[in-house]
Amino acid sequence: MTVDKTSIEKPHNFIQQIIEKDLAEGRVAKVVTRFPPEPNGYLHIGHAKAICVNFGLAQAYGGVCNLRFDDTNPEAESEDYVNAIIEDVRWLGFEWDGEIRYASDYFAQLYTWAQYLIGEGKAYICELTPQQTREYRGTLTEAGKNSPFRERPAEESLALLEQMRDGEIAEGKMTLRAKVDMASPNINLRDPVLYRVKRIAHHRVGDGWNIYPSYDFAHGQEDAIEGVSHSICTLEFADHRPLYDWFTANLPVPSTPHQYEFGRLNLSYTVTSKRKLKQLVDEKQVEAWDDPRMPTLSGLRRRGVSAQAVREFCESLAVAKTDGVVDMAQLDHFIRHDLNDNAPRAMCVLHPLKVTVSNWPEGEVETLTASCHPNRDDLGSRELSFTRTLYIDRNDFSEDSSLSRKKFKRLVLGEWVRLRGGYVLKAEEVIRDGSGEISEILASIVPNTVGENPPEGIKPRGVIHWVSAEQSIDCEVRLYDRLFSDANPDSGDKNFLDAINPDSLEVLKGCKAEASLATAQIEQAYQFEREGYFCLDKDSEDGKFIFNRTISLRDNWQSKV
RNA sequence: UGGGGCGUGGCCAAGCGGUUAAGGCAACGGGUUUUGAUCCCGUCAUUCGGAGGUUCGAGUCCUCCCGCCCCAGCCA
Numbered sequence: 001m002t003v004d005k006t007s008i009e010k011p012h013n014f015i016q017q018i019i020e021k022d023l024a025e026g027r028v029a030k031v032v033t034r035f036p037p038e039p040n041g042y043l044h045i046g047h048a049k050a051i052c053v054n055f056g057l058a059q060a061y062g063g064v065c066n067l068r069f070d071d072t073n074p075e076a077e078s079e080d081y082v083n084a085i086i087e088d089v090r091w092l093g094f095e096w097d098g099e100i101r102y103a104s105d106y107f108a109q110l111y112t113w114a115q116y117l118i119g120e121g122k123a124y125i126c127e128l129t130p131q132q133t134r135e136y137r138g139t140l141t142e143a144g145k146n147s148p149f150r151e152r153p154a155e156e157s158l159a160l161l162e163q164m165r166d167g168e169i170a171e172g173k174m175t176l177r178a179k180v181d182m183a184s185p186n187i188n189l190r191d192p193v194l195y196r197v198k199r200i201a202h203h204r205v206g207d208g209w210n211i212y213p214s215y216d217f218a219h220g221q222e223d224a225i226e227g228v229s230h231s232i233c234t235l236e237f238a239d240h241r242p243l244y245d246w247f248t249a250n251l252p253v254p255s256t257p258h259q260y261e262f263g264r265l266n267l268s269y270t271v272t273s274k275r276k277l278k279q280l281v282d283e284k285q286v287e288a289w290d291d292p293r294m295p296t297l298s299g300l301r302r303r304g305v306s307a308q309a310v311r312e313f314c315e316s317l318a319v320a321k322t323d324g325v326v327d328m329a330q331l332d333h334f335i336r337h338d339l340n341d342n343a344p345r346a347m348c349v350l351h352p353l354k355v356t357v358s359n360w361p362e363g364e365v366e367t368l369t370a371s372c373h374p375n376r377d378d379l380g381s382r383e384l385s386f387t388r389t390l391y392i393d394r395n396d397f398s399e400d401s402s403l404s405r406k407k408f409k410r411l412v413l414g415e416w417v418r419l420r421g422g423y424v425l426k427a428e429e430v431i432r433d434g435s436g437e438i439s440e441i442l443a444s445i446v447p448n449t450v451g452e453n454p455p456e457g458i459k460p461r462g463v464i465h466w467v468s469a470e471q472s473i474d475c476e477v478r479l480y481d482r483l484f485s486d487a488n489p490d491s492g493d494k495n496f497l498d499a500i501n502p503d504s505l506e507v508l509k510g511c512k513a514e515a516s517l518a519t520a521q522i523e524q525a526y527q528f529e530r531e532g533y534f535c536l537d538k539d540s541e542d543g544k545f546i547f548n549r550t551i552s553l554r555d556n557w558q559s560k561v
Numbered sequence: 562u563g564g565g566g567c568g569u570g571g572c573c574a575a576g577c578g579g580u581u582a583a584g585g586c587a588a589c590g591g592g593u594u595u596u597g598a599u600c601c602c603g604u605c606a607u608u609c610g611g612a613g614g615u616u617c618g619a620g621u622c623c624u625c626c627c628g629c630c631c632c633a634g635c636c637a
Contacts (some may be wrong), residue, residue, distance in 0.1 A: 001608080010575095010584095011574095011575055011576085011583090011584095017577095036637095037637095038636085038637055040636090040637080072636095072637080073636060073637075074637075075636085076637090105626095126635095130634085130635060133634095133635075134633075134634090137633060138563095139563085139631060140562085140563050140564075140632075141562050141563045141564095142563085143563090144633090171635080172635070174635090177635095184564085185563050185564040185565090186563090186564055186565075186632080187563090187564075187632055187633050188564095188632070188633095190633085193634085195635085196634095196635035197635075198635085212635095214634095214635075214636085214637090215636070215637050216637095219637085233567065233585075235565090235567090235630080235631070236566095236630090236631050236632080236637095237631095237637090238565055238566060238631080238632095239564075239565050239566090239631070240632090241565090241634055261566085262569085263630095268572080268627070274592050274637095275636095316571075316573080316574095316585065316586085316597055317574090318573070318574055320567095321566065322565060322566095322567055322568075322573090322574085322630095323566085323567075323629090323630060323631090324567095324572075324573060324574090325572075325573090326572070326573055326586090327571090327572045327573070327586065327587070329572080329586060329587060330572075330573070330585080330586050330587085332586090333586060333587090334586095334636055336598090336599095340598075341599095345596080347596095374594090374595095374596080374599075375599080375600085402617060404576050410597095418595050419595090420595060420596065421595075422595095424595095451595085453595095458593085462595090462596095463594095463595050463596065463597090464596075465594090465596075467599085527596085527598085529596045529598085530596050530597080530598075531596090532598095545592090553596075553597090553599090554598065554599090555597070555598085555622085556588095556594050556597080556598095557588095557597035
């Protein structure tokens with residue numbers, strides 16, 4: 001047995017403790033877990049936690065983890081979702097054991113087991129309408145009552161089941177139900193539905209079936225077929241565990257898996273519910289499932305978040321039974337941490353303001369070399385062109401020279417700043433357009449200040465970024481903010497759509513990026529110095545650059561002044 | 562009013578009866594810095610939902626109470 005070192009340095013969570021005990025006492029020979037998504041939507045950050053838990057546990061204890069699609073409800077599912085999910089799991093960096101599995105692979109076996117249960121007198125075809133079924137089920141405080149079809153002879157149920165399967169029964173007319181206990185305080189045990197009629201084709205197995213198994217009748221048996229040792233799911237399934245166990249106990253399954261539940265991930269300022277995310281897409285509140293504002297894995301990826309950042313964030317989460325709300329700031333921390341370490345630096349001016357360097361000859365270009373990372377030489381360097389006309393950010397200039405040096409460490413009329421990686425610059429004059437707005441700044445550089453301190457008496461207020469006007473590329477920059485302005489858009493009886501942040505996307509056109517960015521690749525991360533982390537968006541085309549802001553730099557100066 | 566689960570600082574969370582209640586995020590001070598970033602250093606729970614009890618000793622065990630989440634799909 002190989003034990004992963006990194007995972008045993010942290011305190012062991014309750015599932016690890018169970019696994020270790022099972023291994024030590026010989027109850028389990030090999031750890032087998034599974035990640036079982038339903039292909040009815042895209043994977044989100046909450047799924048990332050489940051993926052990391054399941055694959056991580058298998059890895060840590062020398063076992064394997066299956067990827068299995070729980071495709072028992074063709075109504076909501078599609079192949080597109082299957083493909084998107086596969087791509088996301090791969091991107092996250094996990095490798096499943098063997099072939100991808102599908103619940104639909106087991107439809108024939110499940111059907112046979114349904115017949116077996118009927119033969120044992122433990123299941124029956126019920127003809128109660130959906131409405132009646134609800135009434136017979138009772139309530140939270142009152143016991144249900146037995147269906148009048150409960151004692152129907154097995155032969156009859158068997159024949160009816162066949163008719164259901166063959167498409168001879170209309171939807172809603174019949175179900176196969178387990179005979180458990182209509183008086184159980186656990187509502188899930190009040191004769192749960194095993195098969196329902198759905199006369200529609202299945203995205204994977206075509207139209208061979210007119211009935212489809214329910215989650216309860218499928219999940220545990222799928223686990224048993226695959227030899228899953230520890231079936232890990234979220235808290236809301238805890239009430240289903242007795243049923244899960246009931247099936248493995250009453251059916252001739254090849255193994256007896258056990259279910260363990262942990263708290264799903266909730267993140268502040270977003271929703272982690274496939275249903276709600278789908279609503280955002282369907283109602284065009286966002287562009288698509290992979291909109292960079294979405295907490296989906298494809299959205300995070302498109303925004304420029306790395307798989308490693310997502311994984312490390314997930315590692316930082318507890319596997320326990322509490323269901324809290326993790327602060328979005330915690331995810332942000334891991335995103336910044338990864339990007340700070342790995343993203344090459346570049347400069348991009350978001351709100352360009354023209355600067356003419358009056359003591360720099362027209363047409364003269366000096367090529368400066370700048371490091372791509374302050375403390376990673378392996379990331380190399382890039383070239384910057386220094387020319388007479390430059391752009392700096394409008395926000396980095398002020399005419400107000402009464403601003404204190406501490407409060408405004410940027411360019412002020414009559415004073416100096418350091419152009420990052422270049423010269424020290426002095427602002428001398430402001431030029432306005434017809435409307436009175438500043439259209440240009442006339443400035444001069446202090447000679448011999450590239451990589452050198454300026455002479456005595458010249459004190460740059462700070463360092464600002466810039467690009468050459470001639471040697472830069474035009475681009476569009478999309479600034480993303482949180483999708484919701486309420487930390488808990490989902491809580492209570494709030495309608496999460498009411499909390500949508502109207503300013504979650506700001507599109508900046510006519511931004512100026514340094515020339516080296518012309519070779520940027522889609523999703524490849526950069527730090528635009530003093531602004532944040534950005535990556536090229538897939539909407540970019542030849543000569544048309546669109547950058548997404550992954551996340552801004554941490555910014556505490558305002559509070560300190 | 563039934564069943565299941567959970568309550569440790571602003572958020573997440575270790576703690577498995579015996580040193581002064583880990584750690585991360587956030588926040589706040591300070592240092593370094595050609596990114597107001599990073600990095601570094603420091604501060605941040607006399608107290609563990611509440612009340613009783615057991616014990617030499619309790620966040621950890623017992624009792625009662627309070628609060629929050631999930632379950633009445635032919636969804637998963």
